[in-house]
Amino acid sequence: MTKRPDVWMVGSIGIDDVETRDVSRTNLLGGSLPFATIAASFAGAKVGAVGVVGSDFPKTFEKRWNKFGIDLEGVQHKAGPNFRWAGKYDGNMIDRTTIRTELGVFADFMPLLPESYRSAPYVLLGNIQPDLQLHVLKQAKRPKFVALDSMNLWIDIALPSLKKIIAEVDLLTVNDGEARQLTGKWNLRDCATEILKMGPKYVLLKKGEHGALLFTKKEVFIVPAYPVKTLKDPTGAGDTYAGAFMGYLSKARSLNSRTMRKALFFASAMASFCVEGFSIESLEKLSKAAVATRVRELEKMTKV
Amino acid sequence: MTKRPDVWMVGSIGIDDVETRDVSRTNLLGGSLPFATIAASFAGAKVGAVGVVGSDFPKTFEKRWNKFGIDLEGVQHKAGPNFRWAGKYDGNMIDRTTIRTELGVFADFMPLLPESYRSAPYVLLGNIQPDLQLHVLKQAKRPKFVALDSMNLWIDIALPSLKKIIAEVDLLTVNDGEARQLTGKWNLRDCATEILKMGPKYVLLKKGEHGALLFTKKEVFIVPAYPVKTLKDPTGAGDTYAGAFMGYLSKARSLNSRTMRKALFFASAMASFCVEGFSIESLEKLSKAAVATRVRELEKMTKV
Numbered sequence: 001m002t003k004r005p006d007v008w009m010v011g012s013i014g015i016d017d018v019e020t021r022d023v024s025r026t027n028l029l030g031g032s033l034p035f036a037t038i039a040a041s042f043a044g045a046k047v048g049a050v051g052v053v054g055s056d057f058p059k060t061f062e063k064r065w066n067k068f069g070i071d072l073e074g075v076q077h078k079a080g081p082n083f084r085w086a087g088k089y090d091g092n093m094i095d096r097t098t099i100r101t102e103l104g105v106f107a108d109f110m111p112l113l114p115e116s117y118r119s120a121p122y123v124l125l126g127n128i129q130p131d132l133q134l135h136v137l138k139q140a141k142r143p144k145f146v147a148l149d150s151m152n153l154w155i156d157i158a159l160p161s162l163k164k165i166i167a168e169v170d171l172l173t174v175n176d177g178e179a180r181q182l183t184g185k186w187n188l189r190d191c192a193t194e195i196l197k198m199g200p201k202y203v204l205l206k207k208g209e210h211g212a213l214l215f216t217k218k219e220v221f222i223v224p225a226y227p228v229k230t231l232k233d234p235t236g237a238g239d240t241y242a243g244a245f246m247g248y249l250s251k252a253r254s255l256n257s258r259t260m261r262k263a264l265f266f267a268s269a270m271a272s273f274c275v276e277g278f279s280i281e282s283l284e285k286l287s288k289a290a291v292a293t294r295v296r297e298l299e300k301m302t303k304v
Numbered sequence: 305m306t307k308r309p310d311v312w313m314v315g316s317i318g319i320d321d322v323e324t325r326d327v328s329r330t331n332l333l334g335g336s337l338p339f340a341t342i343a344a345s346f347a348g349a350k351v352g353a354v355g356v357v358g359s360d361f362p363k364t365f366e367k368r369w370n371k372f373g374i375d376l377e378g379v380q381h382k383a384g385p386n387f388r389w390a391g392k393y394d395g396n397m398i399d400r401t402t403i404r405t406e407l408g409v410f411a412d413f414m415p416l417l418p419e420s421y422r423s424a425p426y427v428l429l430g431n432i433q434p435d436l437q438l439h440v441l442k443q444a445k446r447p448k449f450v451a452l453d454s455m456n457l458w459i460d461i462a463l464p465s466l467k468k469i470i471a472e473v474d475l476l477t478v479n480d481g482e483a484r485q486l487t488g489k490w491n492l493r494d495c496a497t498e499i500l501k502m503g504p505k506y507v508l509l510k511k512g513e514h515g516a517l518l519f520t521k522k523e524v525f526i527v528p529a530y531p532v533k534t535l536k537d538p539t540g541a542g543d544t545y546a547g548a549f550m551g552y553l554s555k556a557r558s559l560n561s562r563t564m565r566k567a568l569f570f571a572s573a574m575a576s577f578c579v580e581g582f583s584i585e586s587l588e589k590l591s592k593a594a595v596a597t598r599v600r601e602l603e604k605m606t607k608v
Contacts, residue, residue, distance in 0.1 A: 092490075186395075187532075187535060189531055189533050190533075211515075220605050221605060222515075222528040222606050224606075227493055227524055228493075231491060258608075261607075262608060301525060302526050302606055303565075304566060
């Protein structure tokens with residue numbers, strides 16, 4: 001594909017070992033980028049992926065990823081071991097402990113934006129080192145809307161860089177704990193107010209199974225989480241959420257309040273499918289019709 | 305008042321010492337019954353209270369409670385110390401530790417339903433020993449709708465009695481942790497399914513700042529929590545929620561899905577006011593107009 005994507009996304013591409021309450025699985029396709037890009041493809045978006053894989057990244061993973069029509073031109077192939085993550089979920093299936101992180105080729109990742117991506121209007125800067133997020137964003141030509149995901153690690157060890165990239169984006173998404181850590185405030189409205197002062201017009205605070213809150217200077221939107229019947233593996237739910245949201249926006253005609261809300265319901269539905277299987281497995285079995293049904297169901301569940 | 309109330313409620317009447325992150329307060333009006341009945345009065349309901357106070361229960365408390373037009377005929381006055389509770393909230397202002405419980409006259413509480421309450425159509429059995437809940441319910445004449453609140457203590461030490469009263473009511477409300485403990489299931493939909501098998505037609509699972517979920521055999525309704533700007537004291541929020549809900553229902557013409565949803569939005573708004581002050585203090589400053597405004601605000605925050 002040499003055509004301009006609707007949205008490009010940067011993030012990690014991993015090989016995961018995941019241990020849950022009931023099941024342990026090894027060598028799963030993981031990292032933020034596969035989840036985010038695949039989720040966006042369900043919105044009908046043309047998605048470009050920016051990341052790096054090592055020499056041990058299975059060909060089958062690339063094939064499965066490719067099936068969703070994601071453009072992988074921005075994925076670099078490097079000699080050396082792929083990024084690997086191993087984690088274990090607590091009994092509550094929410095909190096998790098990282099057992100092992102092996103950065104491999106991800107340690108020297110220097111994202112390079114393919115020429116065809118540069119003028120894409122939508123950008124998702126997935127959770128990677130904030131200097132790299134800034135580095136890759138600078139290669140883009142005046143995107144219309146940039147969303148940024150981050151995590152506690154960068155608040156701990158790279159706060160000045162993180163604040164620099166936050167000032168450059170339209171939307172920051174973090175979870176509630178990270179928002180508190182970033183702002184030193186406890187009340188989530190206070191957190192949002194502080195983050196909005198840092199630059200973004202939107203703050204999306206994710207609360208996992210409890211949904212999310214979208215803040216602007218004028219509005220609060222409460223986004224419900226779909227109460228899933230089966231929770232197999234929460235890995236990737238946040239990335240699926242962010243990716244689906246950006247995919248939806250990139251196909252919408254405007255960025256008004258109603259569009260944002262519709263996009264978040266779509267994202268919430270997509271994330272609920274994600275956790276019903278390990279890795280991207282439930283997304284591989286998913287039809288657009290099933291997504292539309294769940295969005296309608298979620299709307300029905302929240303309508304007064 | 306000798307006229308039949310719209311709804312009667314049984315529960316504890318306490319004198320509380322509350323320690324929060326920022327402030328410590330002593331000798332506050334507490335217990336489930338003042339919160340629940342006062343909240344119901346905001347729906348315009350005529351409310352009858354069933355409880356017990358000791359000889360040290362301040363006259364001023366009764367006066368303040370009375371101002372909301374609650375009928376206190378069902379409140380027994382006994383010689384001996386009033387029920388007292390002291391608790392301390394964690395830094396997150398959600399989890400709390402009980403520092404001291406002195407049952408006092410509450411230890412021998414035997415609820416007696418005033419004659420004028422017996423044919424009231426709506427009943428809220430607030431959190432007291434389940435045998436007492438059954439005892440007082442048996443004094444009522446075929447109420448139209450009975451809601452039951454309970455807690456982990458009774459699951460631990462009086463499970464057979466609890467299951468007996470659960471089988472008699474239309475709605476059970478517990479928090480998510482209690483639902484898991486009661487059913488041995490983790491997934492909240494599974495919890496709800498199990499509880500619905502025990503008898504109730506409705507299960508309301510409260511999740512504090514994350515809202516609530518109402519389950520029937522056919523439907524799930526996701527109830528948002530209003531994101532408060534100021535959280536002073538969470539004590540009584542759950543009781544306010546349950547009381548407001550029942551007050552609203554008792555003034556509604558039907559019990560259809562839309563009414564239930566409207567009632568839950570009203571309850572959610574009322575609970576959000578409750579936590580903005582200590583004890584019933586914020587409810588004492590509250591106008592019905594302010595409640596209506598917040599309900600509309602909450603509806604706007606959730607509308608797609």
